[in-house]
Amino acid sequence: MTRKIIFVPLALMCVLIIAGCTKLNEQVLDESSVTGLTDKQIAEGIIAPVYARLPDIFLHTNYFAMQEISTDEAILPYRGGTDWGDNGIYVALHKHETTSTDPNVRNTWNNITQGISRAVTAINTLPTNSDANAKLFLAEARGMRAYYSMLTLDLFGLVFVKDDLSESSKILRGEAALEYLKSELLAVEPVLDNGTGPGRLSKPAVWGLLARLYLNAAVYRDPYAASFTFKNEDMDKVVEYCDKIISSGQYALATEYFSLFNDNNHTNKELIFAVDQRNDLNGHNRMAYFSLSGDQYPLPTYPLANGTDGPAITPDFYRTWVNANLPLDPAVADPRFYKQNLSIYSNPGDSCVDAASFNINRGILRGQQYGLIRKNGVFLKCASGKMLVGKLFHDSRNKPTLPVDFTEAIDFSPAGSNYFTGYRVEKYEFSKTSVSGRNFGEHDIVILRLADIYLMRAEAKLRKSAPDATAALTDVNIVRASRTATTPAKPLPSISLDLLFRERGFEFYWECLRRTDMIRFGKYEGSWTEKSNTDKQKRIFPIPQTAIDGASNLPGYLTQNPSY
Known part of the structure; x- marks a missing residue:
């Protein structure tokens, strides 16, 4: 059963967020001060802000830029000498010369840490709520805190741990951060629902996140390693969680590839977890117009909705x-x-x-x-x-x-x-139903979909000390053969890690996975158009200087990542 969370006034009041505040301090308004609302409305008003940072994280200039423009997939030059200069931040990002003052890095950091802060607020507030869904919402809040923390670990090499609103966050890195995230996801998995839809955290979504976590465990343990050691037990866990999703029968590969990114993709059966941007939730992503020419106008009803000559x-x-x-x-x-x-x-x-x-x-x-x-x-x-x-x-x-x-x-x-x-x-369709076309996208932005489950399982089978290339090839070709609305891609005759990396590029281009994939496959220090930097320490982004400055009253609490 699909449930939709309604934003109520409490969603705007339950947290006072300080941008860039590493300690994740927030001011919580007592529920008794909110009059005229039922426990159900209050509970929904507490959980809604936990998800509300996702559209901001996935803005075209935030997480997308960090995950795509820093790679061999995307490049954003100073167009015509007048556009997208932005003090050189996109050139620096592509060349692996990003600094701690980069505004896109700062904005991404702020939105993620604010998401964590709102999750902590919900975790502390929901246990006293008597609504029937409060226990489920509590599990979702805790699971979303883990998801946001996966992003900080992947991007910045650290995780913040905080349960009590009055405490400062503890910072974890490496193995400790990895084990914390595993324990958090495993703790909420039994409580989560199976039918909340892709816009909310579900049991299968947690299985997919666990598979992703175990697949990248070797990187997260030692992000600057000369080579990564993929443990058999980690790969077995990837296979285990991917098997759960595939065998559930709850999801299906889309027969038409671009339907995954259509304006109405919320009901697409391939989506497992996504940023819910339906028009009644006021999504505002601009992924559809970012790359197009300024003289491409996709909507007859909106003569101002054009492209921007971006990446x-x-x-x-x-x-x-x-x-x-x-x-x-x-x-x-x-x-x-x-x-x-x-x-x-x-x-x-x-x-x-x-x-x-x-x-x-x-x-x-x-x-x-x-x-x-x-x-x-x-x-x-x-x-x-x-x-x-x-x-x-x-x-x-x-x-x-x-x-x-x-x-x-x-x-x-x-x-x-x-x-x-x-x-x-x-890739994403221009919205035909939003209020402006250009500035508001109603498609869900994919975080996790079934094709990734098949390809993660294939990769895990290839990375084991005794690789099962036959089974891995089967998984890859299942995905290739699934797009039957037109003539599907021909099956591959064989598979290797290099071919699988190439296949992930074909399947997931422009979906904010490339940087993580390149690091895991040992490709991120390579050379491509306008990029030759081989510094392994650039795998992790700088912590924004505003965050460092904000924590300066706690000496040694937050230290900058190496090379920045």
Whole structure:
């Protein structure tokens, strides 16, 4: 049964958050001061803020930037010498030269620690609530604290432990942090529900998080190791928790790949855990427009909803697709690469499209782009009243003769930073139901889905001291064969860790997994477009200077990560 948490006034009052406060102090308002609310409303008002930081964490310039632009998948140059300069933070992020004053790192840190703070508040407040769901909400709050702490461990190499509101947090690293997270997730797993939907923490979601935790355990124990030691017992646990999810029969691989990222994906059976952004929850993510050209307008009803000429994929990542599918074009060989929605690309005469059926193409966008023609702030129409679709030019950049023709080449040089450089990614669908189209996305942002469960299980089987390559290959090919809405990708004849890493790139590009994957597979110190830094200490990000300064009254409490 799907339950939806309703935001009530208490959601705005139950915590006073101090941005960047490492000690996670909060001022809790006594429930007795909230009049006119039932125990049910109060309980829902306490748990709702615990989830409310997720959309902010997954903003395009926060967690996404740290997990994708720091890797071989995404690059964001100083477009045209005028856009996305931002004091060089995206260039530094890609080159592994990020500093402790980076605002995106700071914002991500603040949102995660605020999520932990709100979870601690809920953990301390819900035990006295008599509503029937209070025990379940308490387990969710504790589980969400563990999830947020997994993020701090992965990004910053530490975990904060705090149960009592009056205490300072204890900081754990390495093995101690790992064991704490395991114990927290295992403690809540028996209490959690199976049917809360992907927007809330469920029993299968905890199984998936445990699988992810065990898979990365070797990294978390020693993040700066020259090589990682993957223990058989850890890999057995990955298999165990993945088996639980797969055998539950509760989830199914989507037959149409891009349906996973559609505006209405909340009910997609592949999603296990996600950021709930349905319009009644006021989601505000901009993932759909971040990479598009400023002259691509995906919504006929919103003439101001355009792209921003943001990040593109690197030529290095694009070439992995090409080389894996030769002699076929990857758009033909693999339905995860591209989906054509506008017929004008294959039939130039199809220049008039009903507004209701207009959809831009999805996936990796290459070459000359076509779309709605906008002049003087309005879209042009055909004589029939349909929307006029044609070749796009950089009108919004005052370059009306320069085609929106995406090139493979992109780098940080003036020529490589132009508005048309780099193949773009349109994975998440532009929302057709939000209040502005451009600024508000109603799709759920995927945190964990069934394909990841299969590929984590495959990786665990390959990493054991006695690898089971046959079983691993079966798991990989199950995922490849599942996208039957079009011709699925051909099965792989064999599998290795390098091929599995490549496969994870094809399946999960743009989903905030790449940095973690690259570190685990020993690829993060490699070289790719505009990046040659080999410093192992850059696997972990700097702790924001604001957090260091905020803890300065406690000498030795919070120390900066090495190399920053």
